[in-house]
Every structure is written in structure tokens, then in C-alpha cells.
Amino acid sequence: MxxxxxxxxxxxxxxxxxxxxxxxxxxxxxxxxxxxxxxxxxxxxxxxxxxxxxxxxxxxxxxxxxxxEISREAAAARALREVLESSGNPEGVLLHFARSASDEESELLRKGLRAKGRRR
Incomplete structure (x- = not known):
């Protein structure tokens, strides 16, 4: 981790x-x-x-x-956030990840983004 x-x-x-x-x-x-x-x-x-x-x-x-104190999933999300922040190019990292994601991972990302949009 x-x-x-x-x-x-x-x-x-x-x-x-x-x-x-x-x-x-x-x-x-x-x-x-x-x-x-x-x-x-x-x-x-x-x-x-x-x-x-x-x-x-x-x-x-x-x-x-x-x-x-936090779940495994929250810890992994925290780690991802730290990687993005330390990368110097979070947009590039996210775009590279999105292009490399499997169909299932892409669907999970879309689902998460839709849920985030409904919370606003």
C-alpha cells in the first residue's frame, strides 16, 4: 500500500x-x-x-x-490520490489509465462518475 x-x-x-x-x-x-x-x-x-x-x-x-481506521478500498483510493498528486501530470496519468482500462473497469468508472453526478 x-x-x-x-x-x-x-x-x-x-x-x-x-x-x-x-x-x-x-x-x-x-x-x-x-x-x-x-x-x-x-x-x-x-x-x-x-x-x-x-x-x-x-x-x-x-x-x-x-x-x-479506514477500509481497504478507501486506503487504495488514498494511495491513488497520492500517486496522482505526486505525478506532476494527473490529467496525463488519468487519461493513460482510462485508455488502458478493461471494459469492466471502464464500466465501473462510468458507474462511479454517474453516482458522483447524482450526489451534487
Whole structure:
């Protein structure tokens, strides 16, 4: 995910796939990484994600339970927005993307734009 490191992205994936808020141990047990991670490493990553506004946490006994602050889709849209803003030519990027979009993606874009027009 744009703006996050590999481990932060993996931790967010676990939280997005979780049906309920998760403790550090839950996240550690569900993470699929090439190397074994320490509990404190995952705890630090979750604390950093909380500080950055990606997750919220609530104290449950002596441990926090973490859940995403935003959905996976909203995070992807935020990443796309950051890419567009940093490109130096957002119009060119959007036009290039539109030309490369599949028929299904084009229809989804049209649907989203129609819905945006109705909200105004």
C-alpha cells in the first residue's frame, strides 16, 4: 500500500481480513511473512500504524485490540490520490489509465462518475 512499508501493509491486510478487532498476538499468528517475527516487532508496527492514523485501538484488559481506521478500498483510493498528486501530470496519468482500462473497469468508472453526478 502506498505510504506504508511491507510489514505495515501485511499487518493492515490481517486487520482488513479480520471480522473483529485483533490483539497483537492474533495479528502475529495470522501474519504470513518469510521470516519469523517477534511479538514486540508486531506491537511496534501496530503502535506506528495507530500513530499514523491507519488503525484505532481500544484497551481490553492489559492489551489493546486493533482495527482499521479506514477500509481497504478507501486506503487504495488514498494511495491513488497520492500517486496522482505526486505525478506532476494527473490529467496525463488519468487519461493513460482510462485508455488502458478493461471494459469492466471502464464500466465501473462510468458507474462511479454517474453516482458522483447524482450526489451534487
Amino acid at each position: 502506498y505510504g506504508l512499508g511491507d510489514l505495515e501493509t501485511a499487518v493492515m491486510g490481517v486487520l482488513w481480513d479480520s471480522a473483529e478487532p485483533a490483539k497483537v498476538r492474533d495479528v502475529l499468528d495470522r501474519l504470513r511473512t518469510p521470516k519469523q517475527l517477534a511479538y514486540t516487532t508486531v506491537m511496534t508496527v501496530l503502535d506506528n500504524l495507530h500513530r499514523k492514523g491507519w488503525v484505532r485501538r481500544e484497551l481490553d484488559g492489559k492489551a489493546y485490540r486493533y482495527e482499521p
